[in-house]
Amino acid sequence: QLPPGLYKKVLVILHDSVLPYMNEPTLMMDFLTVAYGIGGAISLLALNGLFILIHQHNLEYPDFYKKLYSLLDPSIYHVKYRARFFHLTDLFLSSSHLPAYLVAAFIKRLARLALTAPPEALLMIIPFICNLFRRHPACRVLVHRPGGPAEMSEDPYVMEEQEPSESRALQSSLWEIQSLQNHYHPDVAKAAAVLNQSLSEMEDDISGLLELSAYELFDKEIKKKAVDVPLEFEQVRGLFGKKNDIFAEHFSLE
């Protein structure tokens, strides 16, 4: 009914400047449900209003988690509303009554998508996943499966499956995080290495990490004082003079 721009603007302010002042917030139910069904950024934004309705006004939303699950696609790590979305997801997944298969599916999907994420998002999502493991110890088979088969030829997890219960996430392992241990950013690599050990009991506080921006990360790195600066020992021969320089193959100095 509304153009996407207006939709977004309405949804951004809905939860804190419209809903609290309405006599019957449940009237917004249909609007939000439709918005939630649209997909993309509008769905993400509608989540906030829906949450209030579910939480305070006893809205029954069928297949809520399935919808949430289907919202997860590679762009969630890149969009503007990342912090808001993960804050809510954290809330939704904090219930200890959720079935293990559901949480495992979420974990696996988040991890899979993290393979395309920028470092600032990775620094947030890895503690996020760790927290999920702490809340749902049944999911720890994802990182610790002592009696499993020695080797598998495929990842049992089915990414394309819309239904979390059918995704076979619990039979899989978190190889994605293991791959991220090789990430170029030292902090990400360190954070990913945490899952190698058994987790501590305390949950990490991710509220500070939600809003992390790439520039902040850069700033932090560049302000670090180094004791000494290691140097390249290979003598320079020119701009593209390294041995087997990729640039020399494809670019010319003209």
Next chain:
Amino acid sequence: SNPFEVKVNRQKFDILGRKTKNDVGLPGVSRSKAIKKRNQTLLKEYKEREKTNVFKDKRFGEYNTKITPEEKMIRRFTLERQQNYGKKNIYNLNEDEELTHYGQSLAEIEKLNDIVDSDSDTEERGTLSAELTAAHFGGGGGLLRKKVSSEQQDEEEEKPKSRKELIEEMIAKSKQEKQERQTRRESALELTEKLDKDWKEIQTLIARKTPKSERKDKEVEKPKPDEYDMIVRELGFEMKAKPSERLKTEEELAKEEQARLQKLEADRLRRMRGIDEVANKKRPSHMSADDLADGFILDKDDRRLLSYKDGKINIENEEEVEEEGEEEEEGEEEDNENEEESQEESASEDEEDDAADNHSDLESDLESEGEAAENKEEKKHKANENESQNVEKLDPGREAAKSELPYTFAAPESYETFKSLLAGRTIEQQLIILERIQKCNHPSLAVGNKAKLEKLFGFLLEYIGELATLDLPELRTIDKLVLPLYNLCQMFPEAASDSIKFILGDAAHDLEEVIEVKGRATFPALDTLIYLKIVSLLFPTSDFWHPVVTPAFMYMSQLLTKCRITTLQDVIKGLFICCLFLEYVSLSRRFVPELINFLLGVLHISLPKNQAQGYTVVHPFTPVGKNLELLLVCDKEDLQSWEKQNVPLSIVTRLKETSRTEMNHTRLSCLALCFDLLKKCAALYESLPSFHEIMHPVKILLTQHMPVNEYPEKMQEWYHSALKELENKVKHYTPLICEKKKPVPLKQYTPKIVKVLEFGRKQAGSKKEQERKQLIQRHKRELKGAIREIRKDNQYLARMQLSEIMERDAARKRKVKELLGSLATQEGEWKAMKRKKWKN
């Protein structure tokens, strides 16, 4: 002493091993001692409290009890004489006394020493000669006569002379004799002096040239004065003759160089692993309760860790090193090759050149002749030294250029002066100028030079940036200028890293500002890209964390995720950054998600619209919307005429002038580049456990959407090689298993054994802590003592004042009494007189 004066501090319990200090005290004695001391010091001060004049007793040793009175007198006498010595009264003749012996001044005798009466006088001293006795004492009878020489006897017999004659003759004789003796003595003296002089003349020559044996002879001749000199000279001579260190042969130099490189490579690997090192450092040394404390430590866990690669056991380096030690030269050459090759093949090989690798190298070595290998090594070694000069040698016109340039340059203080120095010069001249600036301002020459050269690095960097932003970027110049940049960076790593960090920070800041204002960013100009490339030349990019490289990584990641792709130039810049990423991680093989995303996006924009199915592209690229089909080439002719060629970097600044065909060709080149990069990525990341998940979207795009058949044959080759690299990787997943947590050891109650230094003292704390405690305690004790002393002083002074007052009062009373008494007597007398008068 008096037993009543002794006070015994009785102890309630006897404690074994404790020494008590103050169990017996002599209060009376110590008190009297204290009073006596105060009488001498405090009382004196008190009495002289309002006096400004001080009487100083300067008599020598008056208060020195160590000197006995006799000695004191002697010292005083000498002092007195010394004082009088200088201001002698010249008119006082009596004082001018001179001690003599036999009429000769003693001083003169001392001067002449013993030399004078060395040989002649010894026999005569004390005894008189026969002739003299005969003459003086009248011959003394026949006994004496007989001893007279026969000649004389004959003479006497021939013509008996009168007594007077005889005496005169004898006197003359003795005189003559005496004279002769004197002349002889003088001549001897003269001779010795001459000898001395001659000796001194040649002494210096001899000291250096005569061998030891000869010198010894001379020493025997004149041992006394020269022995010391000789030794001194000898020592000096030995210092001069110290041999310099032997020059190293080519081989040794090469060996050293190689060892250095090996060490550096090992360092690099250690930094790359990063975490392990930190963990090692922080691990506290653990002592088990079962430790025998016999000093036997297994200094290294010699069990080797097994690691697998491609299903084969990976044998660690150490063994290899041992092997090489045995193989000597050949091994080393081979290793040298190894290193080169491992770097060349770094894309496909593991860093640790494993055993298998080693063998393959061996074979290749065998194929090539041994000589060739040697030559190579020599060349490599030389190349290191002559690197900077190589350029010069190549250029024939250099000599001429050299003659024009001045030989010394002051280090430029500002960027403008720096630029004016280099303006209008050829590349070679610029290099020479830079080299000379470096040489003239070497930090070892003057104090401020270090700062100057550090500034020079910044200027050079700025200059390179400026060259890169020109309309026609002078990339060739930059290519050469990298060499001095590298040298400067090696000299001042901190300053270099700071200036590069500054540039990076600036660039990132600009990017952030643009994003905030416009909501999207554009790719930076060529200079920033060049800077990023320079970072990879100057610093090791494989480190786990590096003060410059890590921010550069972050910056590049931002560029790839935040910058919009709107033109072909953007694509080229993006691909350039992809190349940078690949180069940065080529050794460390770290995972860069942005790189894959970007390559996927580039492939996506080379497709016709509305095909995105089965994969999703992420941020700067969009599945739908404008700016698609940037790399799409439909023109059949252009497709056919395309040849793979290197993309000139200058294209990013002047693309608009080129024709449509050229544009299309560039597009195709970009696509080929993209394929190649994908291939390299696949080779790099094959060891990642989720390699297939990472590459999944790319694979789908390549296999399902690429219009391969439309591409020219060359392009198809690129395509297939990339696809092959992607597909022929085995899928194997091993379930994850957490590292076992080390069980926390139970608390054991083995006794803690501590060395007891002193009983009754607290032993806890480290040595430093103990020392501190001791100091505090001592300070407390001293403070208490001082307070007590001050209190006693005050008491003493009060007592003295009181006694003074009492004394004064008593005196006054007495005087009053006296006066009253005298008055009373006066009165009495007066009354008595009166009474008398009355009576009378």
